[in-house]
Amino acid sequence: MIQPLPDGLHAFLAATPWQGAEIAPLAGDASFRRYFRLRHDGATAMLMHAPPPHEDPRPFLDVAGWLEANGLRAPRILLADPAAGWVLTEDFGDVRVKERLDAHPHEEQAIYSGAVDALIALRAVPPGPFAAYDMAAYLRETALFTEWFCPAAGLEVDGAGWHAAWEEVLSPLLARQAPGVTVLRDYHAENIMLLAPGDPRGEQGLIDFQDALVGHPAYDLVSLLQDARRDVSPTTERAMLERYCANTAAGDNFEADYLRLGAQRNAKIVGIFTRLARRDGKARYLDLIPRVWSHLERDLAHPALAPVARWFDANVPSAVRAAQGDFRALAHG
Structure with a gap:
């Protein structure tokens, strides 16, 4: 209509x-x-x-x-x-990274290199005058998983334990986050536009950044490389992590923090996509959950995520975690 x-x-x-x-x-x-x-x-x-x-x-x-x-x-x-x-x-046109790579997958590393270089540039300037991505904000977001996905999946879970596990996992990261960088928070292949070659102001344009906060530099990187909307090859993910670390003072704990924030973000996204389906009637987002869930399981395998991984083992049955193919029943669960 x-x-x-x-x-x-x-x-x-x-x-x-x-x-x-x-x-x-x-x-x-x-x-x-x-x-x-x-x-x-x-x-x-x-x-x-x-x-x-x-x-x-x-x-x-x-x-x-x-x-x-x-x-x-x-x-x-x-x-x-x-x-x-x-x-x-200004009109950035219609060419998003996602559709360009759907048609030209061999360009993946070159295009992602440009996207990572923008994050390197973002880290090189002082953070903007935006609110902090603090523990309260992280926990509000992870709560979307227990508030929306778990009831839709028919699960009665330990909400206090979920909260405590995330506090334990994220506390070390917060100490390393200061002074922080501007975090765009939704930096992925559908929010990066490819502009005309040779554009003097840059060939990749940013959109959908209105929720920016001051947070950890790994957040936008994991948003880009663990994308809910397209599969980024493991080779590209590794190469881009190395590119970022080679060009910034990332530190010894950066990759563990990357996976901490990957798990945090992916748990949030599962909750948001469930809410979009149940509250807003946008069931198409459920088709993206298997990819997000796969990212989440991979993140949970790192020792830094052990408290949250134990919570999943105790609260989310293997049958639910293995249901990678079809989450559409959540729209009516």
């Missing part, structure tokens, strides 16, 4: 160079935001509608400005009315 254009769209564009533009709706994401491509006099722009009270575009504008000021390739803001939820930006 084609949705009508949001109220206020034409009023927002009135008396601007984009008045009278052709408006083409684009596919949305897991939020209430909607996106449109505008075409006018041979030029294009992207229009985001982030309607209050469900959405607030001000964090997007703040992070975009900070990234731009620090040499990262965020879209330029052309026009904004945050109170009404409207943001007009």
Whole structure:
């Protein structure tokens, strides 16, 4: 069903160079935001509608400005009315990393090298004026697993033990996190755009960064390399880890912290995808859980994750953990 254009769209564009533009709706994401491509006099722009009270575009504008000021390739803001939820930006086009690699898998290491280099550049600048990715934030996110996935799977679990296990696993990481880096938090193949070759401002563009926090440098790296939406080859994952460590002061514990945050993020994602299916009717996200679960199991095998691994052994039966092929029943469980 084609949705009508949001109220206020034409009023927002009135008396601007984009008045009278052709408006083409684009596919949305897991939020209430909607996106449109505008075409006018041979030029294009992207229009985001982030309607209050469900959405607030001000964090997007703040992070975009900070990234731009620090040499990262965020879209330029052309026009904004945050109170009404409207943001007009530079158009990065349609070529995302995921679709490019679906068609040209031999380019994987070259493209991921560029994405890792952006994280190296991000680490080289002081963290932005954003909230801390602290223990409370990590635990709120891991709680999504027990709040959404476990009930949907018919599991009665030890919630206090889950909380305690994650505190034990993440406490050593927090001591190494300071002073922190800007963490984009959703840095993956569907949120990195491939721009025109030779673009002087960079050939990879960033989107969907409005939830940025100041946290551990391994977080965005594991978001990129343990992607819920595409399989990154083990060879590429290893090469990119080595590339990052060779070009930063990563430290001896970096890989263990990478796996800690991989497990934390993957447990959160399983909870979020279950919530999207059960609460929001977006069952398609359940098809991504097997890949995420596979990442999670691999992370749990590291000794740094032993407390959380023991919790899984005690609370999540092997039959559930082996159900890699089909989690669609969770939509109605």
